[in-house]
Amino acid sequence: ATRAVEPMLPLLSGEFAVSVPVVAYIITVFALAYGVGQFICGPLGDRFGKLLITTVTLGLSSLMLLGCATASGLLPLGAWRAAAGLATSASFVLGMAYIGDTVPVAQRQTVIAQFVIGNVLGHAFGPMVAGLIADAWGWRATFLFHGVSYGLIASAFFLFTRRLWRTEKRTPGSFNPISRYAAVWKISAARNVSLAAMVEAFFFFGAFAFVGPMLKERFDLPLTLIGIALAGFGLGGLLFNMSIRHFVRWNNPRSQVLRGGLLCGSMYVVVAYSPYWQLSALCMLGVGFGFYMLHNILQVRGTEAAPQSRGVGLALFGITWTSGQGLGVFAMGGGITAFGFAPMIAFCG
Numbered sequence: 586a587t588r589a590v591e592p593m594l595p596l597l598s599g600e601f602a603v604s605v606p607v608v609a610y611i612i613t614v615f616a617l618a619y620g621v622g623q624f625i626c627g628p629l630g631d632r633f634g635k636l637l638i639t640t641v642t643l644g645l646s647s648l649m650l651l652g653c654a655t656a657s658g659l660l661p662l663g664a665w666r667a668a669a670g671l672a673t674s675a676s677f678v679l680g681m682a683y684i685g686d687t688v689p690v691a692q693r694q695t696v697i698a699q700f701v702i703g704n705v706l707g708h709a710f711g712p713m714v715a716g717l718i719a720d721a722w723g724w725r726a727t728f729l730f731h732g733v734s735y736g737l738i739a740s741a742f743f744l745f746t747r748r749l750w751r752t753e754k755r756t757p758g759s760f761n762p763i764s765r766y767a768a769v770w771k772i773s774a775a776r777n778v779s780l781a782a783m784v785e786a787f788f789f790f791g792a793f794a795f796v797g798p799m800l801k802e803r804f805d806l807p808l809t810l811i812g813i814a815l816a817g818f819g820l821g822g823l824l825f826n827m828s829i830r831h832f833v834r835w836n837n838p839r840s841q842v843l844r845g846g847l848l849c850g851s852m853y854v855v856v857a858y859s860p861y862w863q864l865s866a867l868c869m870l871g872v873g874f875g876f877y878m879l880h881n882i883l884q885v886r887g888t889e890a891a892p893q894s895r896g897v898g899l900a901l902f903g904i905t906w907t908s909g910q911g912l913g914v915f916a917m918g919g920g921i922t923a924f925g926f927a928p929m930i931a932f933c934g
Contacts, residue, residue: 586646586669586673586711586731587708588707588715588815589712590615591794591797592716593715593719593727594608594794595797595798595808597662601658603659605795606919606921607918609794609918610915610918611662612794612914613914614663614667614670617670617907618666618669619670619671619903620911621671621674622642622670622671622672623675623678623900623904624762624900625671626638626674626675626896627679627682627896627898628761628896628897628900629675629896630675630679630900631682631755633755634755635680635683635686635896636742636749637753638675639679642672642675643738643739644735644743645672646673646739647732647733647735649665649668649669649671649732650728650731651732652665652669654725654726654728654732655725673735674907677903678900679899680700681700681888683753684696684700685888685899686753697884698825698826701877705826706823707819708822708873709822710819712797712813714730715812716807717808720807756894766897766901768894769890769891769898770901772898774886774889775891775898775901778890779901779904780905781883782883782887782902782905785879785906786907786910787910789849789933790914791916791917791929791933792930792934795926795929796865796869796930799857799927800814800862800865802926813866814865815869816869817868817872818869818870820873821869821870821872821877822873824873825873825878829881842883845877845878845879846879848874849874851934852871852872852875852934853930853934854931856868856869857931858931
């Protein structure tokens with residue numbers, strides 16, 4: 586659901602008779618609302634149980650995504666996307682926190698990589714499925730598909746996790762999100778890793794959101810092919826996460842971050858100026874591989890930055906990360922209006 590809009594930007598631009606940078610605001614509002622949702626869900630998960638809160642928010646996500654399918658204009662679509670951002674924010678960050686609660690730190694990097702494979706598959710197939718459905722039945726059908734899918738997932742989550750709700754680790758005391766976040770922000774490790782995540786997301790997603798529109802403008806590709814090209818990002822991430830055991834042996838955290846950042850950035854430059862769409866699609870594999878090399882280390886550090894309030898610590902990480910994503914897309918929209926797609930994507934790289 587998160588990555589579905591990027592391949593549909595040209596279609597939505599024509600539907601609502603506005604430019605691509607203008608219609609891209611629905612990516613920004615989703616990302617910013619996603620951050621706000623994590624602000625709420627992190628303390629709720631610590632206080633009432635991470636599996637319980639995830640089950641409830643999955644059900645709400647279904648309703649919000651079905652609402653997107655009924656939107657009568659760009660502003661209502663943005664409002665429903667913001668509501669969907671609020672609702673869908675819990676599952677990933679509380680899943681990471683649940684791993685932190687239940688998996689010893691020595692095994693956590695590998696287990697997080699295995700967990701992230703599900704997220705990566707979503708990043709990989711989200712654009713591809715969205716482009717395919719939108720080409721065949723229109724953009725409303727894409728959101729309808731997401732809403733029904735979330736409903737099925739929420740039902741399965743209820744059936745398979747409700748027996749564990751009473752035994753989850755919980756943080757005692759009053760529910761006061763502001764004081765909990767203030768306490769975690771004072772921890773330098775939590776503060777530093779959250780700010781690093783914000784910078785990472787600002788430049789990475791500032792570029793990623795506009796790769797699809799650039800391919801449409803340069804090569805006039807159908808949305809299905811644009812979705813397939815963008816899916817290379819997720820497949821590259823999948824390759825990294827499936828080979829995580831080798832990277833743990835061959836790399837220390839500093840070298841893994843450095844190599845991942847250099848690979849991701851250099852591939853973005855090639856994507857920006859490639860004369861062939863097939864080469865751009867292939868380079869998106871490198872973009873995804875490099876991104877997850879870097880991001881894996883930030884995620885592991887995030888799970889251990891505030892172990893006494895892990896839900897809040899990871900929510901803070903997620904808030905800054907998604908805020909960086911939304912702000913990056915917003916800033917890139919202005920840069921593209923002034924300088925064009927390729928220079929700004931290369932700049933982010």
